[in-house]
Amino acid sequence: MNNRQKELLRILLLQVEGVLQIKELSEKLDCAEKTVRNDLDKIEEFLLNYDSGSLIRKPGLGISIQIDKGERSKILQSLFSNEPKTNEERLIEIAYQLLTSNKPITLQHLSHQYYVPKATIKKDIETIAKWLGRFDLELVSKQRLGNVVQGTELQKRNALAHLSGIIPFTSSEKNVVLDLFLPYEIMTVKNGLEMMQRKFSIAFGEGALDSLVVHALIMIKRIRQREPIYVQAAEKEQAQERIEFQYATWFFEQLESVFSLAFPEEEKVYFTWHLISSKRMGTERDYTVTNEDEVTSIVDTLVAKISKLTLYQFDADGLLKNGLIFHLHSVINRVKFGFPITNPLLSNIKKMYPYMFNMVILAFEEIKKMYRLEIPEDEVAYIVLHFQASIERMENRKESKVKALIVCHMGIGMSRLLEAKIEQQYKNIEIVACIGKSDISSYLSVHQIDFIISTVPLESEGKENVIISPLFSQEDKKKLSQFVNMIEQKGPKEADYQLFSTFMLEELVCFCVQKDHRYEIVEMLATLLYKKGYVTKEFIHSAVNRERKSSTAIGGGIAIPHGNPQLIHKSAIAIALLKEPLEWENERVSIVFMLAISKEHQIDIRKVIGKIASLSENPLLIEELSRTKDYQTFLQLLEK
Template identity: 30%
Template sequence: MLIQKRLLVLFELLNKNESKISCKALSKITNVSERTIRGDIAALNSILESHGAAIKIKRNEGYYIDILDLNKYQQYLAEITQDIMEDNDIPNSPIERNKYILRYLLYSDSHTKLEDLADQLYISKTTILNDIKSIKSILSRYDLNLISKPYYGIKIQGNELNIRKCISENIINRDFENYILGITDEEVEVFKNIDLKRLQEIVLRYVHEFHIEFSDFSLKNFIIHLAIAISRVNNGHVLIGELDNLPEDSYLKKAITPIYAEIEEYFNFNIPSNERIYIYNHFKSKSTPKLTAKDNTDEKIIDYTKNLLDYIYIHYNFDLKNDTTLLNDLILHFKSILNSKYYNQNKANPLINTIKSNYPLAFEITLTAVENIFKQTVYTFTEDEIGYVSLHIGAAIERYFDKNINCKKVVIVCGSGYGTSRLLETRLNKVFRDKLNIVECLSYNQYLVHDLNNIDLIISTIPLENKNHPVILVDFALLNKDIEGISKAITDEPIVYNKVLSEYFDSNLFLKSPNVNTKEELLNLMCDTLNNNDIILPSFKNSVFYRETLSPTNIDDFLAIPHPMELSAISTKICIAILKEPILWNKNTSVSLVFMIAINKNDYFEMDKIYDIFLKIINSDDLKYSILNCNSYENFLNLLQSII
């Protein structure tokens, strides 16, 4: 080799990065000390000096490669291309390295020495020991143990079903779009001895032939579990003991039989009876049953669903009980979830983070309602499952809002003639349908003398001033900004947003750089602040902490919105904490801004506007930066005023 592996990793980082990289960043990425980085830089420079380049450092910015002779440097790059390609198999980041080690151990039949793993990955013994701690934590979630044998090394021990589940959930990257679009390079690498594309082709052919319904995500999951089964059996790891077999569906059985046959023929793979049960269970649990709400539906599920909608009405003022679409969708969905739970087949939700970040109101209502309705039953719901249910609830809330928007009486004022005003009227009716009642189209002179007593809104193509009625100035072409302005006027958004800022925020509840170090300290401080201002009921604090045990309340890696399980506030207020340093909110995420919400039942109807403000914050990096640097409550309030 022309260059040592560790130096090659460092060289790649510098070569492919267009910006400068600090010594601290390089140390963190490669997981070696800054002193080692500086030594490696010197070693690299001794190599590069004869190949037309040098690694230099710019103060306060970092290291970069300065190309002195382009021809020499390009020739050198060509010489080490093979080394770089070979090195791509060696993980560079701690996350990639943990996945690599876990996969290696899960598929290893014999003990492995830590020294050998460290040499293989070009890392220190200390680093490998730290990695093993992370691996043990992952394995414990699957009742798997990492056993050690003196002079031989370490080995994973545990149930084969649990090993397969661990492989499925930790080795395969389920990035939603890439995952469902086809076979990824990573999957090809994991299943080196299996033709995944041929496996996919076999499955798809019979799924289409027999018209079996799958979501794209679930179908890909089935193919991956099929590949896991083949790879494990080929390595001598078969399922032992009696497996629970899902009730047999004759049509699904008929569809999967030719899949078994083709797999056995193409992959030279005899499928043992237990493996057939394993494969069939995944095939059935991941397919979508063709049901209607009346198909042998357990009466308990109907009762649970109606009780859920009653709970939402009583506690949140959203009357969704007469939404037959929602009722049928929830009955079918709960039947599918509870059926899967009975056979211990929980479905992963690839969109859970997107749902929590973009539809927080629907998620919170669903989580609280499900927790309260099902707490007296044998069923507990995962965060993934609640995310799926919240999609149905969110859609119903949108329908509810659309239905309850009062039709506004409108006059159109247009200075370009009657024909122009009629065309604008047609466009408005097309966009807003039943939300506008266009009473009349007026010229400017007609407008000056017209009786507007019963009018709610004036839409005009010319600038107007009217003290008694809101005026929306629009372009004749009805641009997107015009549609947005009319939408806000129809829903009274400016009025509601101003109420949110003026009534729900308070300078006494503004905590700038509070002296806390942990999430628990901060939650206690914020609850006490609300309590000292006579805003909350005694049950509030315990309920806030209980809510955190169900699912973390951070929306992203910047903002968290802790709140209680029930509406236990005397008045609606929001306590704000802007942190000097980010606080660890859960095992993976830290936050810098916290809004603790205390909601009175009478105000819940306006909560969607509060959540809209939160979403505007997390979608604007500039706004995040400004909030962190604001030095007063007035400054903070002005920032929020600027986005509504």
């Protein structure tokens, strides 16, 4: 086909609805109507290569092409695009154009630019509008003019820096934002930042350095477009007193000649904020934390609150505290200067560590009131990893040991020998004490153990026990090994079932629930708990607010909403089995467990959430549970 015939095909393919008359087509192509008819014959022949494609000629009405959506887009892109764009690339480029354009952009313009129907562009615009809301930006459609983004310059720059966030599963190996700039621009900025690090003996992490490159490139782009950042006089004075302002000033001096730009003071302040907010390599000793007192106070409060909520001794972990001070310094500055981040691990962290994620969210709700500091969930997820690492350090120190008491009738010497033999042979057993038979009752009244190893028969002491000889023969070793295996396998399973049944009641399980929004489900279950006397009325508002703060979906069709433990009279779990899966932010949920477990049962809530999380890994069971319509069947399935 010649260029005129290709243009005719393009016009017809973009006309998804309705028909075009021969006269109208001849005017668009600036040729005779007879020429159009001849060209249509050529197009009709071309469409024979596509199963769903055909040229429709309606005498007296007009011309159209009938073809499915996929083949329509394929033809448009293959014929007219020098570099065919994927859907993701098109989405990112359109968002970039909207954010950097001073004038409205029409659907027709974008349709012609990317050779796709206006309906496809309209869907792209809807996706972009929703994503822009994360940065408090609004995409406004002006009749006959087009689409334009409304918001502050700071908000637009933040959105530009996070363009990859439009595509949820963008490969981490490719920085889509950098693809929008010229190679020499990227290289110049990278070299300038590397020289700055060497000159001032500072080092930014790889991720932080990539972020600084992106922000610098966006800043250069916006200066060229005469779109300045606004900085208040007081903010400018504070920034100019920082050592990072000297770094920024030197950095821009290196760029001025290359880009033929003069960088205003406001832009230097803006980049200073980014330098302050970026995480550096090394430890907190490598540089001064200006707001150290405030950060330390927040960390102390956070650690104390989560220690109280979870009953873990986080306050004894110095490594945790140091790491949090170092990390929160950057977090607080990002929040202060309005530089939101996106955490690609957010969804996975919420699913892997639902208990700790919810505890950190709850602790920050109280910190928000005390320090007027609101930490977004993307930042919270990274902080969760600090606490989870601390737990793993503590668990590794404990080596998951079971606690055993030795009762020996042969005296202290034989008792200690037996203790040494057992601890040498069994790394998972911790001998807490060696006592005589007469001391058992008094010892157990003040100490917790898992079982008793005895050299003499025992009456019932309320604890499992195994009888071995003081000499600890090969037969005794085999006997003890079998006993320990039985304890480890038996205990948790019984405890898990008893734990669930402790907090679940038939009056708190709702079947075939149908609501339009997740907030309605949360409010319904919280209200049920209130009416049954398990929580205060304020718990309802607390639970809904918690859900607004961050989705409580943990994957696998399950959500675990909850409220402030201080508002609970008596621990309980309310459950909703949904008639149809409901959109729960980025998940689809079928079963909702409303957790109302008080502070006194924090050890239990860890086990409960762990049990629920294990359910989420069994989609067939979730499907079966969600279809149940009576309490006993539901319990039996959970027990199974």
